[in-house]
Amino acid sequence: MNELHEQFLVETRELVQSATEDLLALEAAPGDAEAVNRVFRAFHTLKGSVGLFDYPPxxxxxxAAEDGLSAARAGTIVVDANxxxxxxxxxxxxxxWADAIEATERLPEAAAAEAGALVERYRSLLTRGPKTQVADAAALPGWASHLVDSSADRGGVPSTAVRYRPRDDCFFAGDDPLGLVRKIPALLAVSVTSAAPWSPGEEFDAYACNLDITLLTATPREEVEAVFRLVGDQVTVVDVPGDARTAAAEAAVVPTLDxxxxxxxxxxVQVLAAASGSETDAGRLEACARAAANALLSAGHDGDAERCRRTLERGSDALREAIENILVGGPTNPSPTEAEEPTEPSEPLGGDAARTLRVDAARVDALLALVGELVVxxxxxxxxxxxAEAGEDAGSLTRAIREADTNIGxxxxxxxxxxxxxxLTPLSxxxxxxxxxxxxxxxxLGKDVVLDVEGEDTEADKGIVENLFEPLLHVVRNALDHGLEDAETRRRGGKPEAGHIRIEAGQDGDGIVVTVADDGRGIDPAFIRRRAVERGLRSAEAVEAMEDDAVVDLIFAPGFSTAETVGGLSGRGVGMDAVRAAAERLGGRVSVESRIGLGTMVRLHLPRTIALARIMVVGAGSEAYGVAMDAVVEAVRKPRTGIxxxxxxxxxxxxxxxxxxxRLVDLLGHGDPSIATQEALLLVVRAAxxxxALEVDRxxxxxxxxxxxxxxxxxAMPGVGGTTLLGDGRVLLVLDPAAMLAGVPTVDRQPREGR
Incomplete structure (x- = not known):
């Protein structure tokens, strides 16, 4: 896959995400005109990007989507659920389709049919929208009447009159008023005058637009408004009625090209006319032929598209003449609704999509500055x-070497x-x-749910972020289906009818914690015990002997589900098991807390990245282990009489x-029951x-x-947070204190004031 396709796919996914968010915001506030504009711009950009490639459906x-949103901007149709x-x-x-192109470099076989069905639904929406009133000939504005009178070729057919008064600063906004007028097909009359008297020559501002453009066209109003959709506040469009007796006869000569x-x-045509005889003309010719063919295919004019492709071999002049003939003569193929769906491209573009990373320029600049310091x-x-070669004193030379080593370190x-x-990528x-x-x-599910998100700026390694969505989705679905009660049940329980789900992220030492919490019914250990026995996961005697925390942890067992029936969201007993498996694949773990009637909280404890960490190396028996300094509070020596x-x-x-x-050796399972030293070495850590205080041997x-x-x-070893290599080549196990101490009885599990 070439670089252009890769960039196209990246931008497409970003536009899909931003447009989705704006549509959901628009659903909450249908009158938000700026949200409508943002969605329209996203679809407009998407269409322009897709138009560069051979994807007609x-x-x-x-x-069609752009037309629908344009109508919503103009108030022709209402912004509603449909x-x-x-x-x-x-x-x-x-x-x-973006995923399919990345995987196979082709649209799916069903894309044409799916696109056609969606296009018809857009047309239906536009058809049901409020109709614009057709102006009576006697009630036309003066400028429109003048255009009608001056058009000898109108022949009584219905037409559209347009008055376009560009803003003074339109050139600075990138607008080309006459360029827009040239995009209107089937022009019957055009008038360009000054909007205001011209200034004297010495005060003339060549960059201020002072045009009043009026035109009459046989093109339908919808197509005219589509051309001027980005300057709609500067345009007045009027429908001009026609003579029904001659309309049918004249309609045949009206071009119907979109x-x-x-x-x-x-x-x-303009690009081809600019050919200069340089070595770039061959690429220019091929690009123009492809762009013209794609545009015609998108409108269902397959024959004209093939004409452009065949003419490519005959050179620039032949292609330009063919395109001009299509423009003048109109399409020779049926309309999009009558034509067969265009075929998909037959030539693969080749290659797998490269893995790319979008990096803030400031980070690259900082990296370059560090490289410069390292060179110094x-x-x-x-x-x-x-x-040293000059025989300098060894003492001063040693100090200088240590300083250089410290600086390089x-x-x-x-x-x-x-x-x-x-x-690092934000979890947003x-x-x-x-x-x-x-x-x-x-x-x-027929539930009213409010989603709160916190900690979006928390960053983690790109690989972790990209693989986090699926496990979190399982947790969120369980919260929606099993956790949150229906509105009536919540009302009886004194809760708001709308349930709340909170997704939160934060940094925890050298890792991150992602939490999904709901304010639903919570997890009842007694119910879990019964369900575990029913599912054959544990015997009745085994579950009765288990602590409540261990029982709740059974929701992560393969095949376990609290659902009574299998539904569209859950009930198959694979969701939470997949969550634990995904967390372990990412080098993390998952935990759950729940209170009956108050809700459930699922936490994913994950590494932030493969990073350079400060490690305290300690001894336990004959082995050495590491503990991240981020988890260490202090290291102390304590007389054994003080324990x-x-x-x-x-x-x-x-x-x-x-x-x-x-004792660390006890946690590791190979401790010596005898204690010979008079002094205990304590590594004080923060865990959960x-x-x-972890007692170590050295x-x-x-x-x-x-x-x-x-x-x-x-x-698979519990309590191991990672591995690293020592200078002598040995592998050092880096311990995770929180995982090691989980379930270990301590003093009320909370520190309290000493005497």
Whole structure:
């Protein structure tokens, strides 16, 4: 796949997402004119991008969508559920077709039929819209009457009169008034005068537009308004009635070529006329032939499109003449509703889509600055080598080498973090995609749901962000289907009729936590016990012996579901199991908290990125382990007499607070029951919101290391947060204190004031 296609797919997906958000905002506020404009601009841009390629059904669909939104902007049709639903379906089709092109470089076989059905629905919407009144001939404005009187070729057919007064600054806005007029086919009369008296020569402003343009055309009003849709506030359009006795006879000579297609063809004529005999003319010729053929195919004029393709071999002049003949003579093929659907392109474009990354320029600039500093630091080493060769004192040379090493170490650490940051992507890219699924699911379930999103600016590695949507979607669907009650049940329970779902993200040490919370019925452990027995997941004796937290955790078991029947959203027992599997694949874990009647909270604890981290290396028995410094509060030595047995464990008092003490060798399962030392080495860490002291056998060193998520056999080991390599080549297991201490009895699970 070439670079142009890759960029097209990236921009298409961004436009689909932004248009979806604006349509949902428009649904909440149908009178928001700016939202209508934003949606219209998104569809207009999409259509222009698709028009560059051989995708006629796609182009025709987006053209129809643009017509519908243009009518909504003009007030011809109302912005209601029908228009919004149809526009969302068009965006769905656009997203699916973009995926298909990325995978196969072709539109799906059913794209033409699907596009045709959606186009018909747009036409139906426009047909049902409020009709514009046809002006009586005697009631025409003076400027329109003058045009009618001056047109000897009108012959009594119905026509359209237009008055266009461009703004003074239209040139600075990129408008070309006469260029727009040239895009109107079947012109019967044109008048261009000054809108105001011209200024004296010495005061003349060549960049101020002072035109009053009126024209009469046999083109239908809808097509005229489509041409002037971006300057609608500067245009007046009037329907001119015709003579019914001559209208039928004259209608046969009125070109029916679509206005947009005619404009595209006219542009190709101008490009071909500008041929200069240079080596670029061959590319210009092929591009014009393709653009003209695509435009004609989109309107169903297959024969004319083939004419353009055949004429390509005869050169620039022949192609220009063919396009001009099509413009003058009109199409030779049936209209889009009568023609067969155009065929899809037969030649594959080749190649797989490359993985791309869009990076903020400021990050690249910072990276270049760091590289410059690193080059300077490297040059300092050459200076040190020269000093050593000159026989400088070893003591001063050693100090200089250590300073250079420290400086290079600082720069390499900063450089690594900057490079890693290039892959950081805000979670907003995932969170923004949930408004639509929540809307559709809530409508299907007959529930009123409010979605709140927080922490969109939280960043994580691109690979994590791209794989986060599916597991989160399972959680959100469960919250919608099982968690939130219907309006009547909520009202009886004293809750607002509208249920709330909150998706929230935040940073937690060197990782991130993504939370999905609802204010629904919560999870009843007693119900889970019964359902686990019914599904054969556990015996009755086993579930009765389990703690409530362990019972609630059964919702992640394969095959488990709380649904009574299989529905469109859930009930098959694969959703939450898939969530846990996805979290583990990403190097994280998932946890759940629930209170009956108040709601449920599912948390995904995930690594933020593969980053250079500061690691404390500690000993446990004969092995060494790492703990991220972000989780370490302090390292202390404590007399063993200061550690006391409390409840089911040990505790000590640190800085006036009682802190649980847990031996690391016990957590790892290979501890020696005997304790020979008189002094305990405590590594105080923060885990799951609590302060806990890990007793270790020795403190070794602090290192900077790249910590990679665990995989393979290591990934199945509980409490391992990642791995890294030591300087001697050994693999160091980096522990996750929160995962290791989960379920370990501590002092009331909360620190309390010591005496």
């Amino acid at each position: 796609w182009f025709a669909l987006l053209h 228009l919004i639903d149809l526009s969302l379906e068009t965006l769905d089709a656009t997203a699916r 206005a947009v297609v005619a404009a595209i063809l006219a542009e190709q 630091a490297r040059n300092a080493l050459s200076h040190l080598a020269a000093r 600082r720069l390499s650490t900063t450089l690594h973090r900057s490079v890693v940051s290039l892959r 890219q995932v969170f923004r995609r949930f408004a639509r699924p929540v809307r559709e699911a809530a409508r299907a 006391h047995a409390v409840a089911d464990g040990n505790a000590t008092v640190l800085r006036g607070r009682t802190v649980p003490v847990v 919101g609590e302060t806990v 403190f070794e060193e602090r290192i900077d290391a790249i910590v990679r998520p665990p995989s393979g056999l290591v990934g």
